[in-house]
Amino acid sequence: MNTGGTITAAGPRRRIAGMLLCAALLAPSAFAAGPAPSLRIELTPQAGTPASPGLQVRVAVDPGDAALGSLGLPVSLGPLANIAARVDGVRMHDAAGEVALAVSDGPADGLLGSRQRLWTPQRQTRGEVTVDYTVAVSQETVPGPIWDLRSEARGISGAARTFVLLPQDAREWRVAIDWNLSAYPRGAQALDSLPAAVRDGGTMSLEALRSTYLMAGDLHALPADLSGATGPFRAASTAQTPGYDQRDLLVWSEQAYRQLSGFFREPELPPFTTLFRTNPLTDKSGSALPGALMSTMAVDLPREEIEQLLVHEMVHVYLDGLEEQSWFQEGLAVVYEVRAPFMLGLFSSERYLAGINDTLRTYYSNVRKDMPIAEAQAAFWTDARARMQPYSRGGMYFLVTNARLLHASGGRRSLDDAVRAFLDRRRAGEPVDAATWVAMLEPEIGAHAQADFRALQDGGLLVPPEDAFGPCFRREQMPMPVFELGFEIASLMQVPRVIRGLDPASPAARAGLREGDRIGNAVGLDGQQSDPSKPIVLKVERDEGVVEIAFVPQGAPFPGYHWVRSDVADGPACRY
Incomplete structure (x- = not known):
């Protein structure tokens, strides 16, 4: 079986990746009706030690030949809570001065059933409009899509949909993103996943802009100087992994990207942006957006595991446009x-x-x-x-x-x-x-x-x-104990985390867990399910203080299968 050949870089191609959303495609030119509307986003990380507590944001909007309507941001996105609540001090100005704003919440008909918090001007605006506000980084402790604005010692990152107020407008826009990095050490850089065509003056939908990743700070980067990056592959990281060098991971990422492009017989190398950050909630997670991915890792996660996750997310890029149901992708x-x-x-x-x-x-x-x-x-x-x-x-x-x-x-x-x-x-x-x-x-x-x-x-x-x-x-058959918490799984998937439906005969109850116990720590249930023999440790908050309770979430065995090495020597025949 052919594993693909070599390919050479070519011009930008349109890519949509991931299963949680369907972003609009890029447009090659402005509308014939007049100049395309434009957006300029200016981002200033707030000084903090060691991590920035948030951003000062200015969005300059030129709506072109249409009146400016409401600007919006999700109230929440599935398990990502309090998105709009982290925005503060929204003020709008135009050529005539300050514009009063009315704040309301729209219907729950958005991505993941979200509502939009809408900031609506109370008079018709004139010319370019500037919107200024601050947004705090997320402190939420429920794992979800890794779009939320987060920061750590080396920098700040997130998807635009979680912190940039944008018009509710279906037109194609020219977009520019600028950073003021004075809060970071000398040599700080920024990287975003805007397509090259947009950076060169082309247009995009605002839904595609919402699906853009942004990162800034004292970045590990490939190439080292991102300002001069001309190739299709760009990567950056703020992650902290004492066990291995992030720069080496970025180099491996580019190698994998080039070989995978050949494996899937891409006629040209697709533009690709890869970002990494530390995950404070689970051992690893990833999310693919148009032409880009964000991968997160625990500080002590082995490099082999993040490499596997990285390939998983890259595969979504090559599957762009195929059957969109999540079982397929x-x-x-x-x-x-x-x-x-x-x-x-x-x-x-x-x-x-x-x-x-x-x-x-x-x-x-x-x-x-x-x-x-x-x-x-x-x-x-x-x-x-x-x-x-x-x-x-x-x-x-x-x-x-x-x-x-x-x-x-x-x-x-x-x-x-x-x-x-x-x-x-x-x-x-x-x-x-x-x-x-x-x-x-x-x-x-x-x-x-x-x-x-x-x-x-x-x-x-x-x-x-x-x-x-x-x-x-x-193949060998073997009994595989099922993953069974012994209480309602929702107890660990929402805040506050309160134990409900505890089975008194379960390992959790035998270890000392009680109905109604309050849990203070997040648990990575996805990784836990792949190996129910690994103990779960819960930090239980009781009146007398915090008590750690550990138990193994195993239920009755199921007759499953696994594969082991045969006596055949390793070699090309194994690549079957």
């Missing part, structure tokens, strides 16, 4: 976060096997593995067990599909070939939805195409065949 990303680096020689066979077994364990140990996938996707931010289904069950579906293709073709065709063919359909402007995917598989794997798809959708059990991963690995 996340399932393929779970498979290719280990398969693509393994086929390219970036990961060892041991590392590949560990990644495969992690997916298997996460799937078989989940008590919600039999729920319909549509219900799982609807409960993405309210039930961490449901949230894993698009990832682990989607991944299992594609692992099974890979095995079917290999078996039917005598090892000549794999999932890689099917995905590349699907990408070719997208480039040709042909349909690339789930129905087309299944229909494309039917000539090769017959009735299995529909049967496996129905198992994915309905919650049927998925088991890769014994030879699914080639001659170097063999």
Whole structure:
């Protein structure tokens, strides 16, 4: 199986990545009706020790030939709470002086069911309008999409949708972003994921602007001088990882990006911005937005784990425009976060096997593995067990599909070939939805195409065949205890965290946890589910003080499967 060839850099291409939103595409020129409206965003980090407490923001708006309406910011975004509440002192001015503002909340019809807090001018504005305010960094302790404005010793970062007030306007805009970095040490830099075409004077939708990442500070950067960056790949980090050098991680990121572009047969290198920051809430997390990704890591997270997460998020860039349901996007990303680096020689066979077994364990140990996938996707931010289904069950579906293709073709065709063919359909402007995917598989794997798809959708059990991963690995059955907290999972997914529905016979109760206990620390439930044998430590706030309670969240065993090394020597035959 061909793992792709080399490619050369070319002009900017439009990319949309991630499953949580659908950003508008860039526009190549202004409207014929007149000059495009324009926005200039000026950001000044507030001085702080060691981290900035927030930003001073000025948004200069030239609405062109239309009247300026309301400017908005989400009240919340799913689990990301108090977004608009962190904005203070909003004032608007135009050529005639200060403009009075009325503040209101719109309907809950936005991204992730969000409401917009709207600042509406109480008279018609004249010419360019400036809006000034301050915004504090997030101090929330509930994990969610990593869009929120956060800071640490080396800098500040976030997605524009969580701190930039923008007009409620569907037109295409010219956009400029400027930073005042006087609060940081000499040599501080800034990086954003604005497309090169926009930086060169082109236009974009405000929804695409909301989906832009911004970072500034004393950055680890690639290239070292971001002001002179001309290539398609740019990266920066404010993360603190004593175990390894962030600069080395950035270099590895560019290597992976170039090889993955070849693996997926990209005709040109897509523009790509990669940002890293420390995660104070969970061990790791990632989010892909148009042409960019943000990855976060705990201080003590091994480099191998952040590399795997990085590849996962990069894969979303190459899947741009394919079937948008999360089981498809996340399932393929779970498979290719280990398969693509393994086929390219970036990961060892041991590392590949560990990644495969992690997916298997996460799937078989989940008590919600039999729920319909549509219900799982609807409960993405309210039930961490449901949230894993698009990832682990989607991944299992594609692992099974890979095995079917290999078996039917005598090892000549794999999932890689099917995905590349699907990408070719997208480039040709042909349909690339789930129905087309299944229909494309039917000539090769017959009735299995529909049967496996129905198992994915309905919650049927998925088991890769014994030879699914080639001659170097063999299947073994083993009991896998399911992940079971022993109380309502929502107790740890909302603030305040209060234990509800405690089973008195559960390991948590036997360890001393009580109904109604208040929990002071965030728990990374996604990572915990991949290995229920790892203890959970809760900091329980009681009248007598804080009590630490540890327990192992294991329930009844489920007969699952994992793969181990066979007697076949490591070599090219293992890349199957």
